[in-house]
Amino acid sequence: MTLGISLHTDMDDIDSIFADDVELIQNADVLEEDYTPQQIICRDNVLEQYTSVFKPIYKGRPPQNAFLYGDTGVGKTAATKYLRQNLEQDIEQKNKRLPESEQVSLTVIWINCENFTTGDHKTSSYQVAVGIVNRLRDTGNRITGTGYAPQDVYDIMYEELDKLDGTVLVILDEVDKIGDDDTLLYELPRSRDIGYVENVRVGVIGISNDYTFRKNLSPKVKDSLCETEIKFPAYDAGELGQILSTRADLALYDTAYTQETINLCSALAYKEASGSARRAIRLLRRSAEIAEENGSQQIEEKHIRQADKDLEYGNIVESIVDQDDEKLYILKALAHLDEAGLTPARTRTIHAAYARVVRTYNAETGKEPLTQRGMFNHLSKLVMFGFVNTIDHNKGVGGGQWNEHEFSDDVNPRKVKDAFEDRNLQWVNIDVRGIKD
Structure with missing residues (x-):
């Protein structure tokens, strides 16, 4: 069994003010939000639906458009990253067996719409289009978020997209941040039909925490973007426990936690964050950090309770920032x-x-x-x-x-x-x- 105590043999490390006497975390990356697990668990039904959206791309056929919705921390982004990663790897392996003329070409553009806000803290189709252009251009050739007429920005975007070939998959995370300006959501999925691009097929996946955003979309946008709708339900406490057990096994030393640790973290996340795996994972990580800071060889209930208070404080601050x-x-x-x-x-x-x-x-x-x-x-x-x-x-x-x-x-x-x-x-x-x- 791996000991939960980290033995410091480096004198510089012992003398460092940043070192703890005890280390419980052996792989912190596993507890980060950008970590993509090797397997998505407790999501078999939605993964089956979602995989069907990606299949046409793998087969070299026109892509589907999809709209994903569900509360924060229910696996929408994690599932998208997982399927994207597998799709790119499988296409690469497939292309090795095919002549060049039959190979599948895929370009993925991932945009978090939250990152393209104006001075009044709003996002628009215009700003997101600027973001897409700058994803496709070198650093020295990017455009600014002001000074262009909207149609000029859209023209530049389609020109850049058409320089590619095969399929372009545009993933719009937090798509609801676009608000009422849904020009891009209508045009982008239909760009080839409308005649804006000739050399590529564009597929769009919209990811949202707000289902009411979908309800308020115009009928023409729903027809374009919501070709396939996939709802990600909240995890129950048991599912959160399975997810946490998997992460803890990879992230923590064996003696750093017990089943009671997993159960309490899962229960609190289920109660206070509507079944959010993100909250549960954050709670486990913060609990381990507090235990380390206190020189404890194992995560205890008091560490989890303190971590819960710390996270609640941070959540309120984040909500105010928004x-x-x-x-x-x-x-x-x-x-x-x-x-x-x-x-x-x-x-x-x-x-x-x-x-x-x-x-x-x-x-x-x-x-x-x-x-x-x-x-x-x-x-x-x-x-x-x-x-x-x-x-x-x-x-x-x-x-x-x-x-x-x-x-x-x-x-x-x-x-x-x-x-x-x-x-x-x-x-x-x-x-x-x-x-x-």
């Missing part, structure tokens, strides 16, 4: 009011603080804050998202009715500050003294 600028300004205003002891606060008080935040952060551009009604629309969304609580006051006919707002239990000024830093925004202290109801 908000648009106006909602970030409102959260910053609430943070300053909270630190000044002025929450819960009425809408007009929050608007006054919000206005100071907006003018401070936009002094050079002169951007003005939204009206109180406009700001309230964003504030209502923050309530719906669970960042802010609303307290209703009703004093009857004589006393009147009004609302006050404060952070929910999951949010505090520190998390808002961390979110600003993650967005590379400087945290400027705003004086909210003198703001009264």
Whole structure:
């Protein structure tokens, strides 16, 4: 049996402030999000459907288009990477047996639509098209995300695509980030039929965490993109346990964990993250790191509980980071009011603080804050998202009715500050003294 204790024989390592007395992780890569397992487990049904989407490409036939949906961490991206990897390897082996004229040519372009956002934190078909062009061009010949008419960018994209041959598979991860601008989603899967390309066949796979995005697509886009729809259901606790056991066997030393470790991590991920394998794997990794930091030879329940708290903190910060600028300004205003002891606060008080935040952060551009009604629309969304609580006051006919707002239990000024830093925004202290109801 492999010992869970790492024996340090290098004196430099012993003296290092970065070394732990105990090491429980023997292969950290297995616990990373970009790791592609040798086998996808607990996904037999969807893998069978999904494999059928890739079969025509292997056979040199026109590709199918597909739309994948399901919650975060249910295997959509992992399954896509797994099948892509196997498809490319099998085509390579197949081509070795065929004459050049019969060989299958495949180019895969993977785009995460989340990475192509504009200054107002939105993504568009235009920006994604720019991303596709730059995937196909050398570094010195890439185009910028501004300065081109949309049709010019699409023309450049199709010109670059048509320089290739065979099949081009465009994978649009987080495709729902494109929002209402679905021009690309209609044209790209039909580009050969429309006549935009002649030398290649283009297939498109859209991956989304938001099924409502599919429902809101126009009928013409549904016909193009949603040729095959595959739903990835959430994992149950037992399936999460199987996945974690497989990862732990490869990532951790034998004595670093027990079956109880796997069971607790699985149960917490199932309860708190709707059956997300990503959350379960993160929880296992963080638990091992905490155990190492504490000099423990095995992951214990207290390490898992602490890891769960750490991850929950990070998830809230990530959720705040994802908000648009106006909602970030409102959260910053609430943070300053909270630190000044002025929450819960009425809408007009929050608007006054919000206005100071907006003018401070936009002094050079002169951007003005939204009206109180406009700001309230964003504030209502923050309530719906669970960042802010609303307290209703009703004093009857004589006393009147009004609302006050404060952070929910999951949010505090520190998390808002961390979110600003993650967005590379400087945290400027705003004086909210003198703001009264």
